[in-house]
Amino acid sequence: MKMNINKDEIQSYAIEQLERISGEATKNCYQCGNCTGGCPVSYEMDIAPSKIIRMLQIGKIEAVKAANTMWLCVGCLQCHSRCPKSVSVASVLDALRQATFRSGADHIDVKEIPVSFLKNTPQQAIVCGFRKFVS
Amino acid sequence: MKIPYYPGCTLNTTAKGFDLSARESAQTLGFEMEELEQWNCCGACFPLSPGNVMALAAPAKVLTNARKEGESVTTLCSVCYNVLKRTNVALNEDKARLAAVNDFIEEDYDGSLKVVHMLEVLRDTIGFDKVKEAVMRPLGKLKVGAYYGCMLLRPFKDVGIDRHEGPTIIEDLLTAMGCEAIDFPDKIECCGAHLTMGREDVVEKLSGNVIASAVNRGAEVIVTSCPLCQYNLEKSQESIMETNAGHKEVPIIYFTQLLGLSLGQTDEMAGLDGNKFDIRPLLKERGV
Numbered sequence: 001m002k003m004n005i006n007k008d009e010i011q012s013y014a015i016e017q018l019e020r021i022s023g024e025a026t027k028n029c030y031q032c033g034n035c036t037g038g039c040p041v042s043y044e045m046d047i048a049p050s051k052i053i054r055m056l057q058i059g060k061i062e063a064v065k066a067a068n069t070m071w072l073c074v075g076c077l078q079c080h081s082r083c084p085k086s087v088s089v090a091s092v093l094d095a096l097r098q099a100t101f102r103s104g105a106d107h108i109d110v111k112e113i114p115v116s117f118l119k120n121t122p123q124q125a126i127v128c129g130f131r132k133f134v135s
Numbered sequence: 136m137k138i139p140y141y142p143g144c145t146l147n148t149t150a151k152g153f154d155l156s157a158r159e160s161a162q163t164l165g166f167e168m169e170e171l172e173q174w175n176c177c178g179a180c181f182p183l184s185p186g187n188v189m190a191l192a193a194p195a196k197v198l199t200n201a202r203k204e205g206e207s208v209t210t211l212c213s214v215c216y217n218v219l220k221r222t223n224v225a226l227n228e229d230k231a232r233l234a235a236v237n238d239f240i241e242e243d244y245d246g247s248l249k250v251v252h253m254l255e256v257l258r259d260t261i262g263f264d265k266v267k268e269a270v271m272r273p274l275g276k277l278k279v280g281a282y283y284g285c286m287l288l289r290p291f292k293d294v295g296i297d298r299h300e301g302p303t304i305i306e307d308l309l310t311a312m313g314c315e316a317i318d319f320p321d322k323i324e325c326c327g328a329h330l331t332m333g334r335e336d337v338v339e340k341l342s343g344n345v346i347a348s349a350v351n352r353g354a355e356v357i358v359t360s361c362p363l364c365q366y367n368l369e370k371s372q373e374s375i376m377e378t379n380a381g382h383k384e385v386p387i388i389y390f391t392q393l394l395g396l397s398l399g400q401t402d403e404m405a406g407l408d409g410n411k412f413d414i415r416p417l418l419k420e421r422g423v
Contacts, residue, residue: 021186040325040341072337075183076285076325081299094183108333121331122362123144124214127179129332131190 009059014099018061022095028085029053035079035089045069049079049089056092070096071107071133101135108133138256139205140168141197143215144176150212150362152388152406156395157211157253159405163398164261164269168209168253173200177218180329185225188235194222195236199244207249209256211391213361217286217294220250224293252287252296253391254304254360263311271399273313275423279393280317280354281305282345284364285325299323305358305390312397321348326367335370342371350385355417358390365389369411386414 009015019025035049042048046067047055055064064070070093080088100107110130118126138161146154161168177197182190197219201208210216226233227246237244257266283302291299300323306316324345327338346368349357359365368387375382388410395405396418402408407415 021184023185040327040344041330041337044337072330072334074285074325074328074330074341075180076328077289078285078325081289081291088183091183091185095186098184098187113332117332120149122149122366123176124179124212124363125329125331125366127144127176128214128329128363131178131180132329133332 003058003060005058009061010057012059012061014061015056015059018056018092018095018099021098022088022091024088024092024095026053026056026087026092029057029083029087030085032084034082034084035087038078038082039089040076040078041072041074045072052092053087053089065096065100069093070100075132097132104135106134110134136166137169138166139201139208140170141174141177141201141208141210141215141219142170143174143210143212144179145212145362149366150389150409152392152409153211153362153365155404155406156389156400157391159400160391160394160398163400164257164266166256166261171201171204171208177215177222179214179218181218181221185229185232188232189239191222191225191232191236192240194218195226195244196240196242198223198226198248198250199240199242202244202248206247207251209251209253211253211360211389213252213284213286214363216250216252216296221293223248223250252360254287254308255296257308258304263307266308266394267311270311270313270397272397272423274393274397274418275313275421276315277417277421277423278317278353278355279309279314280319280349280352280357281309281322281390282349282357282359282364282368283323284359284361285323285328287360288323305360308390308394309358312394314393314397317349317352317354319349319352319354321345324348326361326364328363328367331363331367331370338367339371339374342367343375346372346375346385350383355385356393356414357385357387358393359387360390372412384412386410386412386417388414
């Protein structure tokens, strides 16, 4: 796939903000792919965890934001656990969610959650789901 | 001996059997799990980005109130354990963060509380050898898969209850209880967690993988220490049974329920009625 890379995108405020919120330096990644290999949900992601980091290294944050990856990350930390450079993709994806919430956009509409789900599901799933999907 | 105990929100509702069986087991083993006088929800997920300081407020409030009642707090739920322990580490490693959270919750927490899981109490304070001595009903070499999931183990640097790859703390307890502990490849894999909100398909796949992995190694029962894992595995097994008539149901229960049974508790004390897949027919089949 051909892609134009430019300095402005690589040094953009959005990338800088993402690294500040997440506490992760994406440039530390050398693309071994262990995170994607360990990720239990990578099969369903538009962009796999290791590719998310590569896209951020080359400044393609808009493509990363448009992907479903951040909403599918379960935060199980296999990516972080198996990274030889201690990069936590889960933290980067969490920061992406935080940045999205700061713009006022929610991932789900709370009003559409069925009452039966709220009645029968463990509280921890509901609390955690709200924190991951709603600003 | 009394141990300050933080149940968390789910143990008061959908996971009552976990709470009840743990308290009863503690009594039998000579200690009391004394519920904190004041507690709130831990927030159910640790904020993975350090810039999200606000999300530390709820768990920090729990730690503050617990510290007023003692030097340590014991949890049962893996998620509560993960969130409280990681929050404590996050507050201790950055004093500016601690000050900001204290300002927000209007407290003066100093970071000195110790957060422990009941498994650690059983291993380090009571001792698995003492558990073994207290067993009144050895569970007849029941083949039990120990499912850890994520939150009990990761990240190793902050949580550190056992090795994050190849842990054995639950298997060691199961062996003390007279069961045959079954090691299986997916024991540290995720069940799908909160994706049960909106992405049941992913949860069914992930939890289904865990069940299949345990069954393939010969497990007849799966034990867990997380109410969300328990829920996701049970729900996924219902789906498996709808599509696979040959699947033999596997009871998915809390490790404290099995512990309670081995210590001679009644079915009521072990809270067995709350489980969708009943372990009692299997116990009857084995004559225990």
